[in-house]
Amino acid sequence: MDLSNGLGYAIMIAQVILLDLALGADNSAVIGMAAKNLNHKLRKKAILIGTAGAVIARFVLAVVATYLMQIPFLKTVGAVILLWIGMGLIAGEDDGEKEIKSSQTLGGAIRTIILADVIMSLDNVLAIVGATDGHLGMLAFGMVISVPIIVFGSTLVLKLMDRFPVAIYVAAMVIGWAAGGMIATDASLGLADGFKLPLEVALTFLILAAGYVRRRMRRPAAVPVNQSVEFDK
Numbered sequence: 001m002d003l004s005n006g007l008g009y010a011i012m013i014a015q016v017i018l019l020d021l022a023l024g025a026d027n028s029a030v031i032g033m034a035a036k037n038l039n040h041k042l043r044k045k046a047i048l049i050g051t052a053g054a055v056i057a058r059f060v061l062a063v064v065a066t067y068l069m070q071i072p073f074l075k076t077v078g079a080v081i082l083l084w085i086g087m088g089l090i091a092g093e094d095d096g097e098k099e100i101k102s103s104q105t106l107g108g109a110i111r112t113i114i115l116a117d118v119i120m121s122l123d124n125v126l127a128i129v130g131a132t133d134g135h136l137g138m139l140a141f142g143m144v145i146s147v148p149i150i151v152f153g154s155t156l157v158l159k160l161m162d163r164f165p166v167a168i169y170v171a172a173m174v175i176g177w178a179a180g181g182m183i184a185t186d187a188s189l190g191l192a193d194g195f196k197l198p199l200e201v202a203l204t205f206l207i208l209a210a211g212y213v214r215r216r217m218r219r220p221a222a223v224p225v226n227q228s229v230e231f232d233k
Helices: 006-035 040-063 074-091 102-132 136-163 167-184 193-218 220-232
Strands: none
Touching: 006 040, 006 074, 006 102, 006 136, 006 167, 040 102, 040 136, 074 102, 074 167, 074 193, 102 167, 136 167, 167 193
16 A cells, blocks of 8 residues: 555554454453453453553564464464363353452463463454555554553453343353354365354354353352351351
């Protein structure tokens, strides 16, 4: 794209902003789920630190994107990790009831945010690089503008989860859908375009089912403990 005139810059800026808005939903879902079990004071800190770390990681990804995408099955491996993270977040919905030190919980949330965001950003970064034609200044602008979008989005997700607990499953569906898209577009697999939608739908339901089963399996473990305590009394 010709950047020698103001119109060229305006079009590119509009493209970058629209891409950030469109691609920020899945990142906001992950951040919202990761920070859900923190108290309200730590949530904001986790979102800000996690987002800052994720944006820095995105910029590094953008610089080495061409080399990264040459690694066989990279997107597939990333999608599997993403699915595991999503299932764990569903299964751990009630972990906030356990007495865990806030610092450890905060650190765990930040690590989850950065790891998941980096994995999900493989496609996002390539889209931004393509939209900016590799223009370093515009690339940096795209990374910076994504910060308020993700922070606002994740804050909104958290509010929805607090008010409507079922929203955590909706967020998990977004993660599963993103993972399906990553596998379907992995060049190393050579899948036809027709596989994309079925994979997205299948992994959306897989993450919900597996996460729900893992969560149910965790609950009975606490029952014998309570019963033994009552018996001792």
